Amino acid sequence: MKLIISAQNPSLEAQVDRRFGRCMWLVLFDTETNQWEAFQNPGASQSGGAGVAAAQFIVDQKAKVVVSGDFGPNASRAFQAAKIEMRRFTDSTTTVQEAVDHFIQDKLLK
Amino acid sequence: MQIAVASGKGGTGKTTIATSLALSLASLAKVRYFDCDVEAPNGHLFLKPEFSESTPAVIRIPQIQTEKCTACGRCVEVCEFHALAQVGKNILVFPQLCHGCGSCTWNCPENVIVEVPNPIGTLERGMALENIEFFRGLLTISEPMPTPIIRQLKKRVHPQPNTINIYDAPPGASCSVVETLRGVDFALLVTEPTPFGLHDLKQMLGILSDMNIPSGVVINRDGIGDDSLEETLREFNIPVLLRVPFDRALAENLASGRTLVDVYPEYRNALRDLYQQITEIVGGKTK
């Protein structure tokens, strides 16, 4: 299963980024293969609609879960429509790897 | 004649001057007052209009006729504002992001987008004190975009000869101020002699020179500050058209909703003089 985590840098050791739409990086992690890949968030550079731009990217990646600090109303609507699960971490010092682990241990907020 | 009353910094007395200017000129010509500070409009508290007309301010947003949509995604691609997203076969519309530009409508190869009105505020019109025709725009709480409301408010009537249109601008120096200033003959800048007032006034002067609009200044709360304002005005060659000294009793009266010319009737003549100076600066060139 593919999950995407908003992050401050393109690595598994990077800190997660609490804001979804304007985070710098989106790290895609595949729980089946343990492979990961980082993408620049296309929303970060948009003058408006950052959340929707980022959400569209994630929808197009066919991710099943998205992990961030909080989701704006527009992004939430897009994810609901695409049936992508939104999960939230509360501690923004978490790393991407930890967020993945927490997801697997079902420790993230819904 | 179309005059915008602007300031840069908020709370310098823009509305105080704009409303009293309207009252002072009402006996000379037909006066229309447009409250373009649609996020925090205050003109009505002083001019006390009775609104007889209220219409929604709308943005035309796309509605996709889903039966005929082939989900090609062209609309999503052309929307510069990410107001559209595609999820599978569905196109989602995000009304608060939509500028109502029509790009998606024109670019849909199947021609299946229709536009529906999405209200973001209201436009009101009525008669106020001394027969001033009063127009007000009001942005609905939680809506982000004031500019379309200002644009529509100004379009409610065409400027006419022998009519004085006064536009009370929002504070700041961003796009909503520019929208208020578009097409006016003159900008009356109300400022106060403090570093904040001066800093924000300079932003305004930048906009006005880009837009090629002549301006003059009212110094409000004269005496509370220092000389740097006057020095800057000399440097930019901007005339001071009126000074209103700081006075606690006046501040109290204004707080209660009285107008400057009600508290101190002598300002009526001063404001008519100010208008005279504006007409001389503008010359015969009103738009």
Next chain:
Amino acid sequence: MSTQNSRAKQLIILSGKGGTGKTSISAAFAHLNADQEEPRPMVFVDADVDAANLSLVLQPGNLDPKEFWGGSLAEIDPEKCINCGACSAVCRYDAIFPDPKNDQVQWIDPIACDGCAACVYACPEGAISMVRQQEGNWFQSNTPYGTLFHAELFPGRENSGKLVTLIKQQARLYAEDIQSQCVVIDGPPGIGCPVISACAGTDLGLIVTEPSLMGLHDLKRVLGTLRHFHVPSVICINKADIYPEGTRAIREYAAAEGIELIGEIPYDEKVPRAMIEGKPVTVLFPDSFAAKAIQEVWHKTTSLLQLQED
């Protein structure tokens, strides 16, 4: 303390109406925090990006501008334009005219252009392109009272909301780096786009109002905005003695709405005097009425934010 909830609290200071004294109060907060025996590390943000004044009082030393690139505007290549008028027919912003320098081609007024790109697609000659605009600069500056994130939107530009989001985000990341407990945001006037951006994700709203019909009218609108975004709010009245009846009306309104009134600051000519000196009023006139009242408001605010005293 556990690292859970280590995220800095965000305080947003708003007013609706401009000129109620928000910035003077924010500046005093910065000083009051720095002036303790063990100051809490705190980060300040001036979110009024088109009339940015906090730096005039906090007086950072060197400015290190970083570019802010916003949206794009359309430009016509006069070499390619065949003057067919297809672009102006689709433009809903009345932005396209015959070029004042050459009436054989069309021209786009950058002041009027909304950046929607409708004309780009309409042009049969491919003569129009979108050009990204630098719309301002932002700064991370050291001040005597802590780090300030601020910005200057170029006059007349759009996208102030995006610039606010950008500097807030930078401030938040920095706050995490220095383990700051609190980010104080001096908000813009009004209730539109930059205000919405400034409110997003904040923990407490402090509304600085003034006792006038205008103050009360705009207070209601800004409170509505904060409520819409689920930000708990409190009120303080500035220049409270200018119009006692207005102050009473605000007290009653606050009580009726169940909003806590955390302070009343008297009118004090020391406030504009301090502003002219470019210093927080609490620095220059610590014993003035206004400074004392602001101190009170600051203590209440920090306790509402549940910042740890240590």
